[in-house]
Amino acid sequence: MSLRPAADIPLLITSPNASSERRITPSWSIAQLKTRLEPITGIPATAQKLTLRLGSQHAAAIEAANEEDVQLSTFPLQPYAEIYVQDTRPAAARTDFTDVSLVEKYSMPAEEYEARNDSVLAWKKAQKLGRFDPNAPSIEEQKVRALEREVEERGIALNKRCRLLPATDDRRGTIRFIGPVPQIPGLPGQPWIGIALDEPTGKNDGSVAGVRHFECSPNCGVFVRPERVEVGDFPVLDDLAEEMEEI
Secondary structure, eight states, X not given: XXXXXXXXXXXXXXXXXXXXXXXXXXXXXXXXXXXXXXXXXXOOGGGEEEXXXXXXXXXXXXXXXXXXXXXXXXXXXXXXXXXXXXXXXXXXXXXXXXXXXXXXXXXOOHHHHHHOSSSHHHHHHHHTOGGGOTTSOOHHHHHHHHXXXXXXXXXXXXXXEEEESSTTTOOEEEEEEEEOOTTSSSSTXXXXXXXXXXXXXXXXXXXXXXXXXXXXOTTOEEEEOGGGEEESOOOOXXXXXXXXXHO
């Protein structure tokens, strides 16, 4: 009667850079296993330290004084147990295959990419999407629309009470104007918020470069961007009354 060789056993092979399922022949020697693990893990056979992990049991070392003669069948191999391959080389001598920053990357020249007819860019051109849409708003128009949405979202409206931001500014007033002010340098068409301040701490009287946009006392007018306006029930600050209370 002839003896049949032991069937291959599926095991999980893991290392710092790899993880895969492999079939192991129990009649292999430890040295043969290490040789086969080298192209899988990238760790030289002479620098491998093997441990066998069975479920929740403590890991057991797969080693022997003479690894050429000791077969794997002498260890308690079970299907889908894990063999962990440790790299015993100094850290400076190891290759980190997970560090993609070390991989040289190809960057296609912009001219070559734009000349291709099988790219996303070519598809956008054909479909007239994004910046290739002749009816798409310009970047300046998109910015103006974003500012207009901010005016609406902040609840900014004529004759509402407000205060200027940041809160450390502490100036208060009433909104008297919302709209473009061509006399102020900047994005054409963007909305400005004209505020009649409670105190003469502003920069104008509601006019800019001789063009009037709203009425207020001298030095009580100011034009600010929407993000600097907080609408709310902000009463007029009476500094004189506060000073009398302190006397």
